[in-house]
Amino acid sequence: MADEGDWIRVASRADIKPDVVLASLLGDDSIVLTEFEGRVYAISDTCTHEFALLSGGFLDGHEIECPLHQARFDVCTGRCLEGPATQDLEAFEVKIEGDDVYVRKQK
Ligand code: FES
Numbered sequence: 001m002a003d004e005g006d007w008i009r010v011a012s013r014a015d016i017k018p019d020v021v022l023a024s025l026l027g028d029d030s031i032v033l034t035e036f037e038g039r040v041y042a043i044s045d046t047c048t049h050e051f052a053l054l055s056g057g058f059l060d061g062h063e064i065e066c067p068l069h070q071a072r073f074d075v076c077t078g079r080c081l082e083g084p085a086t087q088d089l090e091a092f093e094v095k096i097e098g099d100d101v102y103v104r105k106q107k
Helices: none
Strands: 008-012 022-026 029-036 039-044 058-060 063-065 072-074 080-082 091-097 100-105
Touching: 008 022, 008 029, 022 100, 029 100
Parallel strands: none
Antiparallel strands: 008 100, 022 029, 029 039, 039 091, 058 063, 063 072, 072 080, 091 100
16 A cells, blocks of 8 residues: 555556546556646545445446446545445645656545
8 A cells, every 4th residue: 555645656648538438557556647737636445335446337427337236436636425335535746747647545
């Protein structure tokens, strides 16, 4: 598991595109990377309802839908927008340096 405060390179900026969900790893944590309105966002890949990976779900603007029971989350904040999930996803800080995308846990 990544320590708080550690920036970890998780992807190339060129690989992150609008309407595409890119799965990556932050240490041992599975995350998804998305682009919305020119900004890159990183949230946990694991649905807070039961075990399903959101990287297998459907992206609609800034909302991602879980492939298992269709809970919806905001990819920008991790906020749960629609059940059956009730808990928000963890959202991570993102920084871009050249073509490198770094993510770290929020402090
Ligand atoms: S596992 Fe995601 S909504 Fe049930």
